[in-house]
Ligand SMILES: [Zn+2]
């Protein structure tokens with residue numbers, strides 16, 4: 054089978070396993086029940102290489118036969134945020150997107166205003182510049198999400214705009 058980008062999704066992910074261990078121990082420490090539904094939300098996010106909103110997560114889990122309510126999805130996302138296992142990003146769709154954070158480098162999102170495409174850019178220069186700015190202002194950085202809105206090359210393509218993420 055030829056190596057394609059798509060295979061990235063299927064590779065057994067050490068980071069996902071570690072994130073799950075971290076989640077389980079945090080829930081234990083906080084006296085929370087480690088339910089299958091909560092673990093399913095974490096797994097779904099870590100299996101995905103994109104940015105998901107709460108509704109997308111809910112539908113994906115429902116389609117997989119996970120008996121979960123919207124309220125549980127939202128509540129679990131709050132827990133994952135609190136334990137630094139997901140980051141929240143506003144990609145300009147009037148709702149919040151979530152993505153995995155454990156073992157993921159902080160990055161810049163370049164969001165296309167026309168087709169909604171999201172490019173992820175990691176650059177050590179960006180991180181070190183932000184660290185310097187934080188140091189200069191006596192601020193302790195934890196993580197960041199940055200969004201930059203503009204136009205990708207889609208307007209030069211003849212195809213119709215694809216659906217946003
Ligand atoms: Zn575009």
Ligand SMILES: [Zn+2]
Pocket residue numbers: 104152160162173
């Ligand atoms: Zn991202």
